[in-house]
Amino acid sequence: MSPPNTPRLESRLPAVGTTIFTVMSALATQYQAVNLGQGFPDFACDPALVNEVTRAMQAGHNQYPPMPGVAALREAVAAKIEGLYGRSYRALDEITITAGATQAIFTAVMALVHPGDEVIVLEPCYDSYQPNIVLAGGVVVRVPLTPGGFRPDFAKIAAALGPKTRAIIINTPHNPSGTVWSEAEMLALQDLLAPTNVFVISDEVYEHMVFDGAQHQSVARFPGLAARALIVSSFGKTYHVTGWKVGFVAAPAALTTEFRKVHQFNVFTVNTPVQHALAAYMADAKPHTQLPAFYQRKRDLFRHGLAKTAFKLLPCQGTFFQCADISEVSDLNETEFCEWLTRKIGVAAIPMSALYADGFDQRVVRFCFAKEDATLHAALERLQSL
Numbered sequence: 001m002s003p004p005n006t007p008r009l010e011s012r013l014p015a016v017g018t019t020i021f022t023v024m025s026a027l028a029t030q031y032q033a034v035n036l037g038q039g040f041p042d043f044a045c046d047p048a049l050v051n052e053v054t055r056a057m058q059a060g061h062n063q064y065p066p067m068p069g070v071a072a073l074r075e076a077v078a079a080k081i082e083g084l085y086g087r088s089y090r091a092l093d094e095i096t097i098t099a100g101a102t103q104a105i106f107t108a109v110m111a112l113v114h115p116g117d118e119v120i121v122l123e124p125c126y127d128s129y130q131p132n133i134v135l136a137g138g139v140v141v142r143v144p145l146t147p148g149g150f151r152p153d154f155a156k157i158a159a160a161l162g163p164k165t166r167a168i169i170i171n172t173p174h175n176p177s178g179t180v181w182s183e184a185e186m187l188a189l190q191d192l193l194a195p196t197n198v199f200v201i202s203d204e205v206y207e208h209m210v211f212d213g214a215q216h217q218s219v220a221r222f223p224g225l226a227a228r229a230l231i232v233s234s235f236g237k238t239y240h241v242t243g244w245k246v247g248f249v250a251a252p253a254a255l256t257t258e259f260r261k262v263h264q265f266n267v268f269t270v271n272t273p274v275q276h277a278l279a280a281y282m283a284d285a286k287p288h289t290q291l292p293a294f295y296q297r298k299r300d301l302f303r304h305g306l307a308k309t310a311f312k313l314l315p316c317q318g319t320f321f322q323c324a325d326i327s328e329v330s331d332l333n334e335t336e337f338c339e340w341l342t343r344k345i346g347v348a349a350i351p352m353s354a355l356y357a358d359g360f361d362q363r364v365v366r367f368c369f370a371k372e373d374a375t376l377h378a379a380l381e382r383l384q385s386l
């Protein structure tokens, strides 16, 4: 008897391989490098938050929650958005709790994009956007952020808009560059989209990491954008619990209805005790209001150390990423440099080219400074030879 055959598979994502984050983390482990590659904290979250999860489990919150999320958490999110950005979203039909921002973005793309629709992404960008669009049968339209400055280029965005454009995905504060859109830039986008039927998916997972007294310009502040937008955020980034994978989407009721149609057959519901815990924890605003100062201090510590090397530092207005130009440090390309840095110097970073579909190389790498001070000092000590 012939052995059973696995049918030949035609990949839905033929161009996708193992992500650079997985590759670099594995290399970091192999060479015992300080891992400033992947974007997650190496410190513990607030024990009070963990206690809230225990309390919720012991109180019996262990079965399916309502499909859109635990009401108390949706109410806490709505209150926070209104307090910070002055826009009122109804917890009932305009806020949905998701399994992190990645699922929220995937679900938003599936809900909006029909086969053949064009979706604009601004490169470099978070690596899930483009495969999401492809899986929905959409066409990715890549528009570069300005070279070196990583600001939105409105002439290029305007040129990319057309009758087939269904949506644009924006991200501020921006991973990987650390730029934060200004009010003027948000207004420019609002004006540009006003005569169109284009939706906005606004990835705001770093909303609470904006430095030097600047304000996060949420889409929620701009009525013309908010009316056409699904705003995505993540508790993982804000509360140092990236492994919990809980986030939310805020959108006008008509958009939320379509979003929830996909959501209910995608994940249906999200971890119940964690939702109750987050709702209770959000009663205190300090964890998010103190976050800019917390990360700004780490940013300054890291920049101060890196300034003594031949790396050229790019501005970091927000997020927990610091980008650096390597052209005075090495002749290698970004990927080769990151591999060399991990193996020979013992520090892992991410090549920015990994966040461009065509691998555009501009001699810039990204370090994550969401790390214990001791971790940052250890990395800086190793980098001082450069």
Ligand SMILES: Cc1ncc(COP(=O)(O)O)c(C=O)c1O
Pocket (backbone or CB within 6 Å): 039, 099, 100, 101, 102, 103, 126, 171, 175, 203, 205, 233, 234, 235, 236, 237, 242, 245, 246, 247
């Ligand atoms: C820009 C951006 N969007 C979304 C995410 C994913 O968030 P979550 O872990 O909640 O899925 C990340 C995580 O690195 C990110 O950097």
